[in-house]
Amino acid sequence: MIVNAEQALIGALMMEPRVIKDCGSIRPDMFVDALLGRIYLEFLRAHDFGYQANLVTLAANIDDVSQSELLSKLKECSDSSVTSTATGEYAEVIKNAYKARTATQIINAVQFHPSAVEKQIGETVNALEALQEDDRPKAKCLSKIVDEMAPGCFVDRERDFLYTGFPRLDDCLGGLEGGDIIVIGARPAVGKSAFVTQILTNMGIQGKRVLLYNLEMTNKQMYERLVSRQSGIMMNRIRQGKAFLGDEKERFQKANTELKRLDVWISSGVKSVGEIRRECQHMGADCIIIDYLQLIKAERHYANRASEVGDISKAIKSLAMELNRPIIVLSQLNRASEGRQTKEPTMSELRESGDIEQDASVVMLLWNLSEENERYKGVKVEKNRQGKTAKFQMEFVGEEMSFKEVEGKDFDFKPAKEKTPFD
Numbered sequence: 001m002i003v004n005a006e007q008a009l010i011g012a013l014m015m016e017p018r019v020i021k022d023c024g025s026i027r028p029d030m031f032v033d034a035l036l037g038r039i040y041l042e043f044l045r046a047h048d049f050g051y052q053a054n055l056v057t058l059a060a061n062i063d064d065v066s067q068s069e070l071l072s073k074l075k076e077c078s079d080s081s082v083t084s085t086a087t088g089e090y091a092e093v094i095k096n097a098y099k100a101r102t103a104t105q106i107i108n109a110v111q112f113h114p115s116a117v118e119k120q121i122g123e124t125v126n127a128l129e130a131l132q133e134d135d136r137p138k139a140k141c142l143s144k145i146v147d148e149m150a151p152g153c154f155v156d157r158e159r160d161f162l163y164t165g166f167p168r169l170d171d172c173l174g175g176l177e178g179g180d181i182i183v184i185g186a187r188p189a190v191g192k193s194a195f196v197t198q199i200l201t202n203m204g205i206q207g208k209r210v211l212l213y214n215l216e217m218t219n220k221q222m223y224e225r226l227v228s229r230q231s232g233i234m235m236n237r238i239r240q241g242k243a244f245l246g247d248e249k250e251r252f253q254k255a256n257t258e259l260k261r262l263d264v265w266i267s268s269g270v271k272s273v274g275e276i277r278r279e280c281q282h283m284g285a286d287c288i289i290i291d292y293l294q295l296i297k298a299e300r301h302y303a304n305r306a307s308e309v310g311d312i313s314k315a316i317k318s319l320a321m322e323l324n325r326p327i328i329v330l331s332q333l334n335r336a337s338e339g340r341q342t343k344e345p346t347m348s349e350l351r352e353s354g355d356i357e358q359d360a361s362v363v364m365l366l367w368n369l370s371e372e373n374e375r376y377k378g379v380k381v382e383k384n385r386q387g388k389t390a391k392f393q394m395e396f397v398g399e400e401m402s403f404k405e406v407e408g409k410d411f412d413f414k415p416a417k418e419k420t421p422f423d
Helices: 002-015 017-023 034-049 055-061 067-080 087-109 114-132 142-152 167-173 192-205 219-231 235-240 248-261 273-283 305-323 355-359
Strands: 181-186 210-214 264-268 287-291 327-332 362-368 376-384 390-397 402-405
Touching: 002 017, 002 034, 002 067, 002 087, 017 034, 017 087, 034 055, 034 067, 055 067, 087 114, 087 273, 114 273, 167 376, 167 390, 167 402, 181 192, 181 305, 181 355, 192 210, 192 219, 192 264, 192 287, 192 327, 192 402, 210 219, 210 273, 219 235, 219 248, 219 264, 273 287, 273 305, 287 305, 305 327, 305 355
Parallel strands: 181 327, 181 362, 210 264, 210 287, 287 327
Antiparallel strands: 362 376, 376 390, 390 402
16 A cells, blocks of 8 residues: 555656645655655655656666666556646655654664653653654744743753863863764874764763764774773773783773763664664664764765765754754865875865865864874864864873873964854
C-alpha cells in the first residue's frame, strides 16, 4: 500500500512535474523505497533550480544505479499512476506512514531506567511532539519571540549554555548554545581529536549527555585515549603494558570508574548526515561531536569535492537548528600554512569548502607553536558570531592525550578584536 503510493506519486510527477507543489512537506527520507526517495529528491531539485527532470538528468544524478534498474523503477511508477490530480492524496499517505514508522521507532528505542525515567519520558514526549509538528509552519511572530525571550535577560540564573571546561576559552565563547556549529580546524597530527576528547570528558563531568561520532578511530583506540587522559598513565603503557607498575592499578581502576559515570555515547564508523540525523533524533544528547567533517559519507554523487563538503556542512547546520543543540565539528586544514614562515592558520585554509566557515557560529584553529617542540599549541578563536575572538596558548601532554591552558604566558597573543557588547 505504502510503496504503491510512493510509486503513484513519482508517476504523477513524471506526467506533470508542476504538481510537486501539491506534495506539501514530504521529504525524500519519508519514502520506504530508498530509490524512489532519491528520484523524488531529483524532482525537488529540478523544481527549485528551474530545470526539467527527465531520464537524462535522473541518470546523471543517480549514477550509482544501473540505467536498466532506474528505467524499470520509473516504468513501475508510470504504470501505478493514472492521474496527476491525486498527488496531494499520495503525499498524505506517504507522510502518515512515515510518522507511524518513526513514532514506533521512538517508542521501541527507549529502554527506561528507574534512575532516569523522568528524563527519558520527557525526551520521548519531546520527540513525538517534534514529529507531530514536523509539517507545521516554522515562522513565528516577533511579538511572541519577544514575550518568550525578554524575561530571560538580565536575571541571575544559570543559562542554558554548555561549557568546554577550559576557563579562558569559555570566557571568550560565553558558552555553547543550541543551533551553534563549532568548527575546530587543524592540520593532521596537531591534536584536534585529543582536544575535542577532553571537551567531551569535561562536558560529561558536568552531567551532560554527549554523543560522539568517531569516524576515524575504533572504539578501542578511543577508549585508550580516554583512559590515558583520565588516569595520567602514558598511552604506550595503556596499549602495551603487560603488568601494572607502582600505583598504575589504582589510577587505572579509578579512571575506569569515573569514565563509566559519564553519560557519553560513541558511534564509530563512517556515516552519512542522514544516518547521523536519524540517530540523533532519538538520543536526546546535549551536545553532538563529529570527528571529522571530511569523513562524512555523501548520499549522492557530486561533480566536485567542494560541492559535496559544502552540502554536508549545510546539512549539519540544519540538524543543529532542528535539534536545537550545539554540534562540534572537526575539520582538516589544507597545507597553505606549511609554506609560510608563521604556521598560524587562517579560516581560508579549511579544506575543500568556504561553506564551512559561513555555516559555523564559531571557528577555532589549532596549530603547533614550534616545529621543534610540539608540546605547546596555539588555539585561535577566528570567528565568534555571538562574541569576541581571541588567541590562547595551551600545553599538550601527548603521552596522556591531555590539554591544559597556560596561565600567564600568551606569547604576545592579543585579542583579534576589541571587546563587544556581549563581553
